[in-house]
Amino acid sequence: MDFAYDARTVELRERLAAFLAECVYPAEPVHAAQVAGAGDPWARPPVLDELKAEARSRGLWNLFLPDPRYGAGLTNLQYAPLAELTGRSPHLAPEALNCAAPDTGNMELLAEFGSAAQRERWLMPLLAGEIRSAFCMTEPEVASSDATNIATRIIRDGDSYVVDGRKWWSSGAMDPRCEIFIVMGKTDPGAERHRQQSMILVPRDTPGVTVRRGMTVFGYSDAPHGGHAEIDFTGVRVPAENLVGVEGGGFAIAQARLGPGRIHHCMRLIGMAERALELLCRRALDRVAFGRPLAEQGVVREWIAESRVRIEQSRLLVLKTAWLMDTVGNRGAHTEIQAIKIATPAMAEWVIDKAIQGYGGAGVSQDTPLAALWAQARTLRLADGPDEVHRASLARAELRRWS
Amino acid sequence: MDFAYDARTVELRERLAAFLAECVYPAEPVHAAQVAGAGDPWARPPVLDELKAEARSRGLWNLFLPDPRYGAGLTNLQYAPLAELTGRSPHLAPEALNCAAPDTGNMELLAEFGSAAQRERWLMPLLAGEIRSAFCMTEPEVASSDATNIATRIIRDGDSYVVDGRKWWSSGAMDPRCEIFIVMGKTDPGAERHRQQSMILVPRDTPGVTVRRGMTVFGYSDAPHGGHAEIDFTGVRVPAENLVGVEGGGFAIAQARLGPGRIHHCMRLIGMAERALELLCRRALDRVAFGRPLAEQGVVREWIAESRVRIEQSRLLVLKTAWLMDTVGNRGAHTEIQAIKIATPAMAEWVIDKAIQGYGGAGVSQDTPLAALWAQARTLRLADGPDEVHRASLARAELRRWS
């Protein structure tokens, strides 16, 4: 048992921390100003492309991808501490490194399950950061955390598949550069419950695709992430070779995609909590109320201490989960993946809430990143299935040990 | 001791509930569509004026105002259950009844402390719902919950006062119909700590007034409430008769204004929580996950039960506080006013959070009112001073009993 990062991780963390300090944090107000000035909420602020170029030149690119043919070849355990750092500026840093969801999961999916042609056509431009992608699984009408509820149909018709259904929370799809949708639907509703679903690639400009609107998250459009689209697929016909993997393989692909995705989310949440705690400490040192800095007030100190304690515990559990994924595989790490999905958003929500309280009105406003960080953390208690579903499943596993 | 509402309250509650059911709830989607269609976030959707006309015709107008010369002449205890009902649709119902903050507090202030000329010029159009008003107290640079920190200056110069300072969170001031600002500043920084401040009326179009921007609350502009403005006052000269009350009376006026204001906020929060609980129950009955409606799942039932228990307790404490204000005055009700300020936003936040969780993605989005309700409740843990300040003060009072 050893709690030290290995040498490569240490080196990359230092390089990444320098990039954040020298480039990303200074770009935050620039980004906000460019967004405000653009008129179009979905416009792409130029500062982001500058950051991408800079990150690439510093060797901070596609770090998330374990396959060395395409990415940095890091293990989950090596990448996790880097993902954490990007969470400190979640609107800018992940995309600057070409490590932003949902593209990361989509790239992994294409690298692992895509055909050569699919990889050539879609993975390459994604790896280059030239286009973006969306993952279309959740549906408005059903509890999508239960995959058997998926109502979208993917029906074979000659050399094509025809896709019909409505998706929402397709993150990234409002970004005009988002060119490809990976869509989950049922090819065989009569099959065994986890063999009914398939995944298929649908280019955005295919006839019958309608991006209806962006969903908001506590008032935010999440435009920097490309928003969250509601999309209609009406008689959308794509070539049969657009299927990812085999018919009936959709559920397994989704599961494979979710494991690393959650690790990344959770590590970024830890970075978000660290940023919030830093902001709270700085505020506490600066702000005077009733004759004393907040830093000398017992309640604020309690928030700070409790935040530190909670962050440390969450980080270790996420890192152990990454280590398990590397050593015994996603399936062997199933319980831990559920555990961090439950624990980390709630932790981050708590820490950020305290930082907001320390800032007063500024905390809920556009003058600090806190309210937006909070909205993200809160939403992650729902995304990829509500916590309650994961708790019920984790409890079943625990009970099984004793029955 | 008697827990039944009196006859007038019962009758008005019925009338108001009918107005909500027949006019307000149906107007909610209309309002959203008109706002979305307007292009200008600060534009005024016509449906609101229709609601106002209808409310007035039904005798549901200015219910908040205890002074029978100007308003309905209800006690706090009679008005509180009505304010609760308006909280069920907080974007529309309060303004429809001309009972929206901050106008309510401003009208009370003018009715109680304004000169005849001030009442004629500003109170009358406010009572008629023709204009709106803002209350400019909080400042960006200081912990404004400590009134001695107020940095804005109001300096006598001949027959005028000259106002210099910066305010923010001036709610309502982004509304183009907002014509008058009540500004708190220091006329005598050397006086005893609660005699330094004065209040003065500043028409919005006075030279030197600059409304700089609207503050956001989480991602919301709060445009339906007229937003929350940051305002510069630079050498703003107004006639000396614009002073409200006497020099040095500002702190006392602010305190008088805050008591009923908090009751109103708290009662509306209870209505917001009731709305959220209704929405959660409806969702729980409709939505099926893993083969059973949410209503049959133990965790959801626990949320519902706990919500009911928390709402009931909060309501009673708010009503008792209203009764104390009516019987022993705001000062005698000081501890209880602090107590509801602490308890009610936290209660509402908790209940609304559970409803959001029950709705999944829809809960955080624009498709339910929940996320916006939550943002309001959260913000009220900060507005009128953060909870921590009230807790410290309440504890001092408690300790005094035993020392």
Add this chain to the structure above:
Amino acid sequence: MDFAYDARTVELRERLAAFLAECVYPAEPVHAAQVAGAGDPWARPPVLDELKAEARSRGLWNLFLPDPRYGAGLTNLQYAPLAELTGRSPHLAPEALNCAAPDTGNMELLAEFGSAAQRERWLMPLLAGEIRSAFCMTEPEVASSDATNIATRIIRDGDSYVVDGRKWWSSGAMDPRCEIFIVMGKTDPGAERHRQQSMILVPRDTPGVTVRRGMTVFGYSDAPHGGHAEIDFTGVRVPAENLVGVEGGGFAIAQARLGPGRIHHCMRLIGMAERALELLCRRALDRVAFGRPLAEQGVVREWIAESRVRIEQSRLLVLKTAWLMDTVGNRGAHTEIQAIKIATPAMAEWVIDKAIQGYGGAGVSQDTPLAALWAQARTLRLADGPDEVHRASLARAELRRWS
């Protein structure tokens, strides 16, 4: 709506507060010393009989009993604030006033459902405080919160009934003066689910009755309350006229008994919380740590404020519940009775926990009443059915409004 106690309540509260201050609090250390000196944990300290005589002479006797033929004839709303005061010294005050559970519920039961002979034989000495009684419902082998699980049998055999079964948590039964057990069992397991049960009177000295042991509560024997016995009933034969009410009426009698019983428990819990808060405040004023009294430390202040806020809310809900029971009956107050059963023990547990923390080692020890108060509050989250059962039932009622 009126939040003031009526004149009779005010007068009795003053009289009772004086009795507590002059007699009960000073008796607490005397009682502890007499218990410690007795050798036998179940021995009866003489100071208790002195307190009873004094209370009776002051007209503070059988206040709980609404039937004016037997008791004070107070409404629930009038008695509740008195029960609260007795909760401040829960080991001594309730019994001193002949208002201690389970005798109160048993006396009500006999007054309402007992035959003339039963009342003469058992109610009279209980009203005089000469004997004590126990209520035998809960069973070790089954989830007794579901009355259909009751396994004890009461079988008619000629002019007798024969009782067989095992009970536990029969509070008071370890007291040697406890002479009568009211036993719930099934007379007809095949009947409709709430008509299977009956209640019967079993004198303690009946052959076949074996008091096996006292159950402990977090290490406490609860000897001052007569402990909590596990009792075997083996072929226990009693005359048929010992049945209370009619065959099949046991469930209804139990329900009738539980309503007021919960009100009393809850009001005493509020008194317990008030006592704990007083102790915390006194400690905070006295104790110096790191150069300042605890009273000046923010975290302690937060505990005090939050305690006050929670106590006030709970008290109001309990009082409203009492008012509902008086005005619309126990059935009409069903939801509220469940609500206070959920809310009040949790509130008291929280407040007492903070007081314990303020006292450090003394808080968990015999040197303050806090640890014993806590154990009682914690146990009341389980007694009369665990909170979870009440929450599920309350949620069902809430959901019914919307389905």
Add this chain to the structure above:
Amino acid sequence: MDFAYDARTVELRERLAAFLAECVYPAEPVHAAQVAGAGDPWARPPVLDELKAEARSRGLWNLFLPDPRYGAGLTNLQYAPLAELTGRSPHLAPEALNCAAPDTGNMELLAEFGSAAQRERWLMPLLAGEIRSAFCMTEPEVASSDATNIATRIIRDGDSYVVDGRKWWSSGAMDPRCEIFIVMGKTDPGAERHRQQSMILVPRDTPGVTVRRGMTVFGYSDAPHGGHAEIDFTGVRVPAENLVGVEGGGFAIAQARLGPGRIHHCMRLIGMAERALELLCRRALDRVAFGRPLAEQGVVREWIAESRVRIEQSRLLVLKTAWLMDTVGNRGAHTEIQAIKIATPAMAEWVIDKAIQGYGGAGVSQDTPLAALWAQARTLRLADGPDEVHRASLARAELRRWS
């Protein structure tokens, strides 16, 4: 970074788990029966000596002691997972392995700071498990978490020191086999704040030593651990060579003693929580209420899942702390030691509370170990200084990073 236990740890864990399963769990009811039958609460049940002999024969003896001259020579990181296992039966397992507090800390202290004569006279019989020891630091009259408050005096007088003062919470001192007290007092109240204190060895039978009483913890005497004594030292004269280390070195010794002590406490708490979770799961599978096993009820599942999540996080933080102590020393691990002191007792308290709730009345009684486990966990929020002191200190360290 590597989350696997090393080979020696794995082997010892297996051996220890077998000892628990084969010897310790079966001894629990035997121990309870021997204690109940003894009459004298402080009598020593014979089963404990049998367990000790067996543990020693299995090579499970003095595992805690890192000094290979005296003990097993394990690192903190190796010992921690073993201490966890002993926490599953905290009344029996730690003492069976001669690894029970406070003897462990006292043996470490003597091994590290004791003179050769002191080691010979006291360490040897302690290592052999022939006698027990107590550590006398906390005082009733002062906030002892601030060491400058210590009022006990140790005054040099010729070849002797004379000790005067009162201690309490001297754990283990009620055990008749407890022969030696390590007493902290001030030798020089005028010195710099952390050089005022010294430690001295006081044999229990020295004239002037009076063991006054055992403190209770909730209702428990903690007799299996030797209780918690209040002790008077009145003109107690011991030879000058009884001083441990040098005059003024007491604070430093206490700090050195507390680090490993907390790790041990925290690891045992994790074992306690695991035991409680196992008991909850077993209950949930066995117990039927309202027609379904508890295991199928959503609220119980949520408890189980949340317990697992919390336990995993705590364990990792404790293990990391142990690793830090091994790699950078106690001082370098200061923040983490505080963090686990805050986090672990609260976690265990929460988990055990849920298990209690699952067991109903049995949970608070002597029929499960849960109530006693809970009382221990709760007390550890106070022992070695209340959490609030540690939070304030940890927050100061955190703030220092940003100032």
